[in-house]
Amino acid sequence: MSLSSTLDWPIQFCVFTTAATYIVSVITSNVSQVDRLWTFLPTIYTAYYALLPLFPAHQPFLLVPYNFLGSTDYNPRALLMFALVFLWMCRLSYNTQRRGLFNPKDEDYRWAVLRKQLPPWLFQIVNLTFISAIQNVLLLLLGLPTRTVALSQPRSSLETSDYALASLALLVLLLEFTADNQQYAYQTYKHAFLAKEKGATDVKAYDESKQWIGARLSWTPDDARRGFITRGLWRYSRHPNFACEQSFWWIITFFPLVASVPPNLPTHSDFPPLRIIIHALQFRDLHQPLLNGLRAILLDAGINLLPGAALSLLFFSSTLYTEAITSSKYPIAYKAYQKRVGMFGPAMTAIKAIAIKFSGKERDVDRLVWGDSQQSKKE
Template structure:
């Protein structure tokens, strides 16, 4: 414990409590994963942790200056009176948006089963290697990422002055709500498809214990007209999923990019865009050759603004890699169908879908590919 205390003493005051909480949650989910043989423990916390970290920074004036009990949030004195005397309107706006995000994700998580990808990964790796992945990636790295998602609120609460909301805050806040509405719709469309698929396949097998699918029971925006060909294909390609193979992932990344850039596009520094660069910082070539460390001030000036977009960059990197793994599983379950879907529809961007449409038309494969993706599979097969 003394070693941990000494280590945390070297952490800047604005990060002390988040680091303590992150270390505790990492240890807890890893131990629980060993005891229960279930590595989905962090998945259950995913919906809450970014909100907890964002709330910590947005509500700094509420916390005591010293922790009252283990893991009690506190506002270190070293943060200064200007940080603790009043609330940041910008940080409170971000907390409100992240709380809405939490409600959406909690609802979607509540009605889903556990993430099937961990079971697939466990089957592919030796037991000892999977446990290393469990400790390093599933428990530790994911918890660090979830902590990072709260850092944009730190910028607003501890670095920027607590001024009223600017037009950029309101515009980005409204855009975040639109993105969440699209994400909620894509979640519901996927849920509606699996409900239809489950009911159709049960009826095909003569089961009578499954309620028939009624699209009127679905949320607005998810009342799509699915066909038997959709159920036989095995995965959704309609609605928002006709424009992106993962519209929910696209919206998730877009939401956190908006949250990350809210303080960076505000009138107060730090800014995402360089307004000026002092040329006197650029050393001569001879000076660099004599002492390469003369480049350090230049590199700090160049990369300092990029440090503030680390949360969104890290999340996008995670989603890109995990999506590749997800699609490898789908490609194994539906080889020809998912191959056609990948050929016609972009992974994230609808613009890529438009480009792919032009490409398959140029190759003379438009009817065949679109027949598999959106039409009757049997006819499409004959056209191939």
């Protein structure tokens, strides 16, 4: 079976969504069109491969999904992956809707900042290449692990690795849901507090009971005046929601790779030991095993790991830009937060805590990050 046939419909759909989002962005002068589709597109691509037997064997006309494999049985692993991605979609859709981001007039604040930083012609190039095209391709890539399962792995019962990864994925989704709600609760409290401090009377008072139980943190005036959240999960990671998002898609990426059937993660047998590499520099006849090992790592493993790696690259670069914007708004406090808390993982936060302690600046940094109130210190 050719590669083109297995990717035919997803590429058709990707080209269509790329063109549609770009055209709409130009007409509306709003480039957040892909942002509104982000919650749905990975689910659509995953569903396509997991539910292949539902579709006709031949494509009646362009953009209609079809069963290129001719399969009549569903793959349990692919169905499990689709179920997890569907739950991911529900969580993200809920968070997107309550933040008002499904509103056609809403635009991500980062695009508004970028528009001011670039000349109009260059911004439109970025809009076409990155905002519309590259992001749509990335969302297609997130469906490829399910493609690997549907095409390469037998339709057998689930294995221990499937149950372990599914449990881990559910835990990550719960943590991400908690991070989303903590941020939402904080923003609700901050806007209510600052409005009241300015004398506004038409803003509803913050009601903790209306927040999800995992987001009922005891916010303080220090939190509101600081301008950004540093409590709850955000005490251990500057972006716990981003960390969870990457973790979830890495888990989906690993589903076909840790199963007992190929393709598998490369082992030592796929790559020559160090001594062979050293000798290969001296003896021409050992170059072939070296090249074979490099192929296994860079080509076979690289393709299978591409979805998770591409998403992590996007999140790392976009987080740097996001933090640059936040730092410009809160230059002193956010710089202290960066010194005290890791970008994604709590391990870096622990390292930073030790470094700050030995620097003798712990009290000053902690005051900027968490405030002076006794209630904040006791958390």
